[in-house]
Amino acid sequence: DTEVTQTPKHLVMGMTNKKSLKCEQHMGHRAMYWYKQKAKKPPELMFVYSYEKLSINESVPSRFSPECPNSSLLNLHLHALQPEDSALYLCASSQEYGPGNTIYFGEGSWLTVV
């Protein structure tokens, strides 16, 4: 079972709203990722957590705030977003962070900022 579950599937939010995207996996994976994907482009890495610690922040604006409450959960808190932040947000996980570890994606959360 290689399941990464994301909620909500769709989210529409105003520029002044605060919302969160949630991601869960029960595969015992110790690395979790957030990617952002715009239409007709490949996914772009935002954050990597390894053993619940932030390992990589790819110069993402502070209006995106990740959180890893435990080894199974990964959140992305959203505040004061811009319309250009509208995209598919993908959570992913792998057994460990590092070479040789296949990365599995969740179904994504479609975010629209109005």
Added chain:
Amino acid sequence: EDKVVQSPLSLVVHEGDTVTLNCSYEVTNFRSLLWYKQEKKAPTFLFMLTSSGIEKKSGRLSSILDKKELFSILNITATQTGDSAVYLCAVLYPSGNTPLVFGKGTRLSVIA
């Protein structure tokens, strides 16, 4: 700079055709190459290739890696309309800390 190039960028075939999708890479430090299928949602993992010349197969899909010529191909035989998707190739940890470097994808459309 690490680079992954997929070709063709888009392809339209008829059901029953066989297609070959290409992925070439120029990376600092090759470890593994992954293929994903993406329909309207998230990329679904297909294959991870680490060793040259060993074919990986799953049903009508197969893939092989050539580490000497720095490319991989993904073959789909007897295509079906359900194979219509974007196929993404990615290199795993080519350099530094970046987990995946993706190509731009090949958009495959299979028509009845």
